[in-house]
Amino acid sequence: MRGSPRTWTILLLSPSVGLLAVFVFIPMALSIWLSFQQWSTQTPFTAAHWIGLGNYSEIFGYGPVGRDFRQALANTLIYSAESIVVILPLSVALAVLLHQAALRKNHILRTVLFSTYMVPMVAVALVWSKLYSPAEGPINQALGWIGIAPLSWLSSPDTALSSLVMLNVWQQTGYFTVLAVAGLTQIPTTIIEAARIDGARGLKFFWRVTLPLLRRTLLFSGIIALINAVQVFEPVAMITQGGPVGSTNVVTYHIRRVGIERSEGGLGSAMAMIVMLILGALVSAIFAAAGRRSEA
């Protein structure tokens, strides 16, 4: 082979880096640039004009734009936190159950668990909107059989966001269970046997052996669950429209309203930048915390 290793490195990396540049870096740079402009999405980029930090000051101001964005951001963070707090422990519990010797070869159970992830979110949203129906919904009817008064679910600002979290948990748990099962299979049998010889059993075995060795899998699952949760859109667009009283208005849906419905491309870009910065900071913090723990 002729040519220096450096030339070959550039040559071999250029297709993938080129694609990344076209589909990731350029749009990102464009969004950063647009966030400092006043620009209607219905006009060419040349029509944009520089307003400095104008969009950001509006977002952090006390007007309706700032108020609605802050509420959307808070809703998204609550939704993400609730989703992760429920999904991760549940998926680990189910994975431990599936990893038991008696169920280890039960592919049907795994398929059933994973199948919820394969159902398109649009279909999930439609079905759950009917399940949650206050008057005729099966959930309230079932609650009525055991003497519990009907709940408002999506019809109250106190419960609407949590109802969407439940929908997310139902859909995503199967996927994270499969990841956790894969993590469990990676634990060396020698460590398991050594722990058993040392007398580790039950919960003590789980806390001292299984969970620490699942750390990498859980870190990956946590980050994916966080990114998935921040990107929530379909159930809000299809069922709640961000209501009632903006209680389910999440950032993706809000940015669509501002950027596309109202054509305020500059403002929408500034909002997207803030979300990206917050998400980047959160992911970095999680990695840093995980890194410190593994060093310790």
Add this chain to the structure above:
Amino acid sequence: MFFSQQSVVLLYLTAAMIWRLRTHMARWTAMVVVCAFCQGWTLSARAQNPTVTISFLTHWPPETVAKLSAAAKAYMKDHPGTSIQIRAVPFADLLTTLRSQAGGSNAPTLASIYSLWLPELVRDAIVTEAPEADAAEIRKDWSESAVTAATVDGKIYGYPNEIDLYALNYNKELFAAAGIAGPPKTWDELLADAERLTKREGGHVTQQGFGSINSWAAGVVHPFASLLASNGGALVVDGKPALDSKAATETFGFIQKLIDAKVTDPSMGTADANTTGPYLDNFIAGKTAMIIMANWWESALRAGMGQHFANVATAPIPVGPSGNGSHAISYSWLTVVNAAASETQRRAAWDFLRWLDSPESGQNGASAMGDLLVSMGILPSRQSDVAAFSQRLASNFLAGYVSQLKAAQPFPVVLGGQEFTDALQHHLEAMQFGQERAPQAQAQAQRDAASILGNAAR
């Protein structure tokens, strides 16, 4: 079929004849001559019969889309050069679809839009002005309010189609069971009747006297605006928000009274992206005695209630203490043509619209558009349609709306109108769910509106 049967037979015979020629040279020469002939024939056929494809974006339900498709099919039969595709999306996605696809190759050529969106679509050059001949026809054959709603800066941008307005719908059976003889005429009567019509079980409302909608901007704001208009007020006066008026204070106060009296349960009033959901289900199930709603939900009520639809009656909006009479809020829709479409597409689109909205496309003097609107319980805006459907519009349900049309006030069509509506919706819903009291909601709604309309006007 791509080829007709005759073409296939002719092609086979030609190929067989060429094959019988003795030399390769002769065969090739014959093939070139035949190909050249075919090419010329195709080009000449295309020149005589140009094909243009246009698409029509709407949010109408499947049964109405089927009627529109049938009308398009009838038009295509007489205009073989035009192909029309119908696309339907949920109401909540209509504006987004229109805006996000506006300049693209797959953009809809025609779209049915809410008049409130028109000023911004004109500002962003998404819709095109109607040709002079069409504009003249619209001015001549449509009601003045419909023409006004389709006009920006003196220019007409589309064919008006539907006119909707709000009225009080009530369940006669529930009224009779509560011993109430007729619908309320004033706010005091409305509150008193709502109290008598509300039923509770262990603190839980099982039947609400008055239904308030939430999670749908127009469903929240239009009934409020109708009450405000019937109290002598308006949302916007001379392009500026007027939510700080005395009439508005009384209207916010009246909404608060309904909430405090617990005669309205917001959990029974939620709407979804298709503008259906619990608010509709509860009225259909006889769990909501009164609600302020637009005429277009007639088809949903008929479908959901069956023979019980006869229990539904329509009455004017009850009048407030400062009001001089009942004034419903009306709003319009129109069909517009995409400014980014090609010249041929735009010509075909206006031609189709002209036909669809004319008496030639329907029966008994009605237009095809009028026919499909009336099938949903929507009032048509072309005067000849109103005359052609006079019997249908005299039905128990619709007559109550038609009688209010003259005194109705059009919803203000201003730049930033949708954002203003969203902001007002937020504060009215916050009142419904106990997050804000009337004075706070009113003050914040006025502040938001001033900021939004001020920014939009810049």
